[in-house]
Amino acid sequence: MYPSPEVNFAPGAQVQGRAELMSSVLDARIALVGFPSVGKSTLLSKITKTKSAVASYAFTTLTAIPGVMEYGGAEIQILDLPGIIEGASEGKGRGRQVISAAKTSDLIMMVLDATKKAEQRALLEKELEAVGIRLNRKPPNIYLKEKKAGGMKINFMSPPKNLDEKMIYNILRDYKMLNCEVLVRDENCTVDDLIDVIMAPHRKYIKCLYVYNKIDCISLSYLNTLAREPHTVVMSCELDLGISAVVDRAWEELNLLRIYTKRKGVAPDFSEALIVRQNATIEDVCDQIHRSLKEKFKYALVWGASARHVPQRVGLNHPVADEDVVSIVSK
Ligand SMILES: Nc1nc2c(ncn2[C@@H]2O[C@H](COP(=O)(O)OP(=O)(O)OP(=O)(O)O)[C@@H](O)[C@H]2O)c(=O)[nH]1
Ligand SMILES: [K+]
Ligand SMILES: [Mg+2]
Numbered sequence: 001m002y003p004s005p006e007v008n009f010a011p012g013a014q015v016q017g018r019a020e021l022m023s024s025v026l027d028a029r030i031a032l033v034g035f036p037s038v039g040k041s042t043l044l045s046k047i048t049k050t051k052s053a054v055a056s057y058a059f060t061t062l063t064a065i066p067g068v069m070e071y072g073g074a075e076i077q078i079l080d081l082p083g084i085i086e087g088a089s090e091g092k093g094r095g096r097q098v099i100s101a102a103k104t105s106d107l108i109m110m111v112l113d114a115t116k117k118a119e120q121r122a123l124l125e126k127e128l129e130a131v132g133i134r135l136n137r138k139p140p141n142i143y144l145k146e147k148k149a150g151g152m153k154i155n156f157m158s159p160p161k162n163l164d165e166k167m168i169y170n171i172l173r174d175y176k177m178l179n180c181e182v183l184v185r186d187e188n189c190t191v192d193d194l195i196d197v198i199m200a201p202h203r204k205y206i207k208c209l210y211v212y213n214k215i216d217c218i219s220l221s222y223l224n225t226l227a228r229e230p231h232t233v234v235m236s237c238e239l240d241l242g243i244s245a246v247v248d249r250a251w252e253e254l255n256l257l258r259i260y261t262k263r264k265g266v267a268p269d270f271s272e273a274l275i276v277r278q279n280a281t282i283e284d285v286c287d288q289i290h291r292s293l294k295e296k297f298k299y300a301l302v303w304g305a306s307a308r309h310v311p312q313r314v315g316l317n318h319p320v321a322d323e324d325v326v327s328i329v330s331k
Contacts, residue, residue, distance in 0.1 A: 026068065027275040028254050029077040031105035033098075033128070035120060036083030038113040039213040041065070042237040044080040047247055052080045059083055059093070064101050071251050073258055073273035079105065086123055089130035099131045107207050107253050108135065109246075114212040114226060114234065121210065132199070135208040136231055139200070140193035141186035147179040155183045162190045171195065207253050211246055213237055259285050259320055262303075262327040276320065283316040285326055296330035 032040040036058030044052045048067025053060050065080040081098050088095020102108055108128070112121055125135060152172055154165050168182060171191065175198045184194075196203050212226050216236040227234045233249050235242035257280055258273035274288045282300045286293040294316065301311035304324035311327070312318075320326065 026077045027074040028106040030107045031079045031102040034111035038111045074275045089127045115217045132202045142197045143183040145181045153181045157185045257322045268325045301327040
């Protein structure tokens, strides 16, 4: 789905948006984000065939270096990004462009130096938050619809703990949403949640895997503490330790499904998988095969985890599961 762009961070250079990057052959994109010299480029060189310069000084990497990681028949782009620093979201060290490139990814691998202070993680998260990235979170459970007229209609499922009607009214007015319908569905919603919903086109909800590198330099007890944190993996690129576990975990987080196709009377083709996203249906599988296949679609036969019995005869809206075998029968 993505070509491999050499994203240029020279002053004035434009970072391509996701839309422009779609349409090629890769199935997903992972961005390596972190402070300088945490080992992002070292990791890229380990998990792809691309070599990105590695050195002990900060800002060795100055442009986004794309590599391709092959996994279970899928091709995943790994984007090695320049290191970012505190204040990056305000433009320090061209950080805004770097973070914006991360915004186009399906998964952020936040590479952290296990020998550095624990605060580094929160500092980085703050920089990503500031450009509208929300890590490991779902969009707030607030329904908001703009109207042409009729003023504001504010409703709650149950009384919110952190919001009241007056606050909501004031915020909507500040954002010039004078005619709209609001339904707060979750009592724990905050002012920030409401603003995220108002700003929805500028918010990006991305999964994040925290990758602590350089565990060769820390104590075993601290390593155990780090490894127990949620969404966290630990590794040492230097000692080649834990790299394959990092890759496995990244694959799991991407939640991509491998679908094998089968022609009538022929054994399934396990040499090439179609890669679709989580919650994909037979319709998405058809679209991956050919744009107009849907129009000729009669039914599909499915073998695998998504089938109640094998083969199960299903329609376009049947949700598929990882490693299903699908046979499309057309009119
Ligand atoms: N001790 C130790 N050093 C490592 C490890 N991985 C990488 N390094 C060293 O850390 C330094 C920085 O590595 P890079 O891969 O250049 O780091 P980077 O994050 O790409 O840095 P920038 O591009 O400057 O942001 C190099 O000297 C690496 O050899 C590791 O697991 N353990
Ligand atoms: K470096
Ligand atoms: Mg680098």
